[in-house]
Amino acid sequence: MATRVPPQPESVRKLPRQQRSRATVDIIVEAAARVLARRGWAHFTTNETASTAGVSIGSIYQYFPNKLSLAEEIRKRHLDAVLAAIVVPDESDASITLEQRAAALIDGVVAAHSVDQRLHRVLLDEVPLAARSAQDAFEAEYLRRYQAVIEAAAGRLNSESDGIAARVLSGAVEGVVHAAARHGELQSPVLRAELIGLACAYLRSLSGH
Amino acid sequence: MATRVPPQPESVRKLPRQQRSRATVDIIVEAAARVLARRGWAHFTTNETASTAGVSIGSIYQYFPNKLSLAEEIRKRHLDAVLAAIVVPDESDASITLEQRAAALIDGVVAAHSVDQRLHRVLLDEVPLAARSAQDAFEAEYLRRYQAVIEAAAGRLNSESDGIAARVLSGAVEGVVHAAARHGELQSPVLRAELIGLACAYLRSLSGH
DNA sequence: TCAAAATGTGACTAGAAGCTCACATTCTAC
DNA sequence: GTAGAATGTGAGCTTCTAGTCACATTTTGA
Numbered sequence: 001m002a003t004r005v006p007p008q009p010e011s012v013r014k015l016p017r018q019q020r021s022r023a024t025v026d027i028i029v030e031a032a033a034r035v036l037a038r039r040g041w042a043h044f045t046t047n048e049t050a051s052t053a054g055v056s057i058g059s060i061y062q063y064f065p066n067k068l069s070l071a072e073e074i075r076k077r078h079l080d081a082v083l084a085a086i087v088v089p090d091e092s093d094a095s096i097t098l099e100q101r102a103a104a105l106i107d108g109v110v111a112a113h114s115v116d117q118r119l120h121r122v123l124l125d126e127v128p129l130a131a132r133s134a135q136d137a138f139e140a141e142y143l144r145r146y147q148a149v150i151e152a153a154a155g156r157l158n159s160e161s162d163g164i165a166a167r168v169l170s171g172a173v174e175g176v177v178h179a180a181a182r183h184g185e186l187q188s189p190v191l192r193a194e195l196i197g198l199a200c201a202y203l204r205s206l207s208g209h
Numbered sequence: 210m211a212t213r214v215p216p217q218p219e220s221v222r223k224l225p226r227q228q229r230s231r232a233t234v235d236i237i238v239e240a241a242a243r244v245l246a247r248r249g250w251a252h253f254t255t256n257e258t259a260s261t262a263g264v265s266i267g268s269i270y271q272y273f274p275n276k277l278s279l280a281e282e283i284r285k286r287h288l289d290a291v292l293a294a295i296v297v298p299d300e301s302d303a304s305i306t307l308e309q310r311a312a313a314l315i316d317g318v319v320a321a322h323s324v325d326q327r328l329h330r331v332l333l334d335e336v337p338l339a340a341r342s343a344q345d346a347f348e349a350e351y352l353r354r355y356q357a358v359i360e361a362a363a364g365r366l367n368s369e370s371d372g373i374a375a376r377v378l379s380g381a382v383e384g385v386v387h388a389a390a391r392h393g394e395l396q397s398p399v400l401r402a403e404l405i406g407l408a409c410a411y412l413r414s415l416s417g418h
Numbered sequence: 419t420c421a422a423a424a425t426g427t428g429a430c431t432a433g434a435a436g437c438t439c440a441c442a443t444t445c446t447a448c
Numbered sequence: 449g450t451a452g453a454a455t456g457t458g459a460g461c462t463t464c465t466a467g468t469c470a471c472a473t474t475t476t477g478a
Binding site: 227229254255256266267269270275276 | 434435436437438439444445446
Binding site: 040042125177194195202 | 249335379385389
């Protein structure tokens with residue numbers, strides 16, 4: 001019997017070569033991000049993206065094999081912006097206090113979530129991730145930021161438990177930040193103080209046993 | 210000009226009166242929960258739910274005005290199960306240590322997330338919430354569990370900051386638990402120990418200023 | 419200048435999925 | 449027993465949307 005092969009969209013698309021098409025791709029991605037943020041993944045459509053971008057639906061499929069690949073490009077760009085927002089102070093500088101390190105990290109994380117809150121939530125919660133690798137690379141780099149603070153606080157390097165502590169601390173901070181974002185309280189100074197308190201309490205408990 | 214009124218699905222449905230129909234509704238909701246967990250919200254279809262339940266598609270629409278209302282019934286039942294999994298020890302019993310209270314709470318939260326991990330994630334992350342009120346009532350009750358532990362730890366009652374502390378602590382615990390769930394490490398004893406450590410460190414820092 | 423490559427267009431197709439409705443079956447109450 | 453209510457059925461209507469393709473326009477390079 002003839003096996004039914006469902007028609008697959010072509011997965012290889014041409015790369016934009018001329019300046020004109022590079023600009024088109026940028027316009028498409030930016031419009032797509034706006035539509036994705038506004039509608040959520042469930043109601044994110046390529047047709048609305050095209051009309052928002054002021055571009056033909058065909059132009060989107062010139063450069064993106066399908067809807068998901070468009071969302072992945074958005075995620076890639078967004079995660080770069082997130083990492084750029086999180087800078088941690090020099091580890092070897094002993095004059096920086098634990099509180100200052102924790103505050104810098106938390107300010108970075110809050111800033112990262114403030115860039116485009118709604119888009120951030122949609123990308124993380126709704127859009128399915130086809131390619132693990134890109135996401136994993138981001139997560140590894142993200143955890144490295146936490147581990148740097150933990151090692152500075154514990155006064156040692158690369159202990160096995162530091163990796164675990166980094167994941168616990170990042171999970172905790174992310175959890176509180178996400179809850180605050182849901183309630184529109186990302187900019188609250190009380191939240192900031194409480195988060196720094198939480199982080200410091202945990203960091204101190206690490207070196208204290 | 211005649212204004213176009215887009216056809217709305219009837220929002221009022223009959224209630225199951227006979228035992229037969231009550232059983233049908235239960236079968237539908239249970240099948241829907243399995244389909245929702247397996248496919249995710251994006252690919253959750255009423256047709257698959259009907260065939261999984263061994264019921265006609267029409268029967269679903271006898272009792273649920275639309276797809277979302279079906280998901281809401283699933284959420285309602287699931288949140289009840291979650292709350293049932295979280296029991297906190299008697300607040301007035303002074304013989305229970307801080308560690309024991311924290312451990313009981315965290316074991317409850319982990320158990321709650323273990324009931325049906327995939328369904329839990331889909332319900333919280335993917336299914337849009339139409340009716341805030343039910344979700345809010347759950348969240349209030351959920352936070353009350355945390356607040357009980359915090360008040361026992363701080364040795365006082367209903368301080369204004371306890372509400373904030375409860376939200377911070379619950380956000381932190383949820384964040385770590387969700388991260389662990391994503392990595393399939395919900396049952397790890399290391400996670401449990403680290404979470405209790407985090408909770409205790411924060412609780413102690415509350416009474417210490 | 420002009421041919422070929424790159425880019426852009428949008429009407430159209432296929433298929434998926436929510437939901438209806440006319441009809442069949444089962445149960446309840448008198 | 450039987451009328452009417454409750455329950456159950458599923459073909460198919462309708463809407464939505466991802467993705468195609470034949471064609472038009474612009475740019476490049478020789």
